[in-house]
């Protein structure tokens with residue numbers, strides 16, 4: 001059986017600006033995946049748009065449901081698989097590794113599974129990160145640990161050398177767990193493999209603690225992050241109310257999207273000010289943040305301020321153009337900046353102040369997953385195995401409209417979701433940042 005290649009592009013359909021369906025026919029030289037009507041999951045678009053499409057004989061957009069397939073492409077007795085985790089840590093990485101290993105081993109009988117250590121570095125011999133043999137015994141308790149047992153890394157690696165490594169080690173399925181950058185790399189690896197005519201499946205599992213991957217309605221680790229961020233808000237509030245003119249200031253992760261800050265503030269409604277990258281604000285002037293905080297503290301005796309790391313970057317005189325090894329912009333640290341600005345404002349007005357600053361960012365992302373995320377990761381890992389064993393490639397397992405689905409890798413990478421401040425949080429979807437490039441293309 002020929003390996004099926006999933007490919008599609010983004011195209012505007014009607015008003016809805018949504019991804020094209022995975023077409024049944026050959027189109028533009030690309031072989032599209034056959035999707036039966038029963039396997040389709042409608043995506044959330046206006047009913048009117050659906051009706052208009054159907055009236056014009058166009059199938060509404062749909063994604064293929066994830067899950068086991070009737071035909072298994074690979075011979076499990078000869079198959080070697082590899083798993084890699086890249087980018088920032090996120091609660092649930094170990095649950096996913098565990099689910100992949102156990103599903104491959106017990107459900108399909110795959111006995112050779114390699115853990116690639118420290119992200120893409122693990123494919124490059126000079127780094128000397130030997131593969132880890134992933135057996136059921138090795139992974140059985142890892143869900144109790146935070147981080148990733150495989151480690152991670154940032155930084156560009158030569159895609160052809162990654163493909164060399166896969167070829168030399170006779171890998172049949174590569175599972176890549178990572179964010180936007182990893183999915184870009186995964187897509188390039190899949191292309192390099194296709195150019196060499198190799199039959200290697202590349203299956204992505206989207207990771208972002210910020211919950212901002214395009215077309216992914218929920219990403220693993222986010223629920224845990226919100227749980228713990230909520231505790232930080234609780235503590236900040238307790239500190240703030242304990243002292244006269246108390247302010248609790250909490251910085252949370254959220255480079256370009258403020259979902260963690262916004263959701264935690266909804267969960268723990270002690271936050272009086274929530275600053276996220278999506279909403280511009282000023283410090284000074286009658287409508288500025290300082291006047292608002294002063295008003296709140298003098299009238300109510302305390303205030304709680306939550307700030308996402310990407311908020312208020314305009315306040316830094318010298319915009320930091322430095323980038324991390326993966327090409328992500330290094331943000332200026334808004335937390336201590338705000339703390340000092342608030343202190344200076346209250347000092348100038350000779351108003352007494354007790355400010356406590358809490359930054360739980362790295363503590364949150366390196367924790368084990370909570371119960372909800374563990375369940376979620378189990379599904380992601382098992383569905384990734386089903387997709388890989390069916391010979392599917394260049395796809396990611398996503399969660400959309402309450403279903404686990406297959407999404408083309410190219411559709412998810414390169415754009416991101418943001419909070420729509422004027423809308424309800426959970427109906428807010430698919431807002432691109434409008435920035436042409438959020439990161440350098442290291443390749």
Ligand SMILES: Nc1ncnc2c1ncn2[C@@H]1O[C@H](COP(=O)(O)OP(=O)(O)O)[C@@H](O)[C@H]1O
Nearest residue numbers: 086087154155156178179180181182184185326
């Ligand atoms: N455009 C790209 N092409 C190839 N590799 C990339 C690209 N962007 C990022 N990568 C690689 O993917 C890995 C993870 O990327 P990074 O941005 O650090 O984390 P994340 O995947 O969480 O976004 C890094 O090794 C990085 O070099």
Ligand SMILES: O=P(O)(O)OC[C@H]1O[C@](O)(COP(=O)(O)O)[C@@H](O)[C@@H]1O
Nearest residue numbers: 087088179208209210253254255324
């Ligand atoms: O200090 P690091 O490792 O560069 O990570 C900081 C970044 O990592 C994150 O937690 C996740 O980033 P990625 O999705 O790029 O891995 C961001 O919220 C944060 O800005």
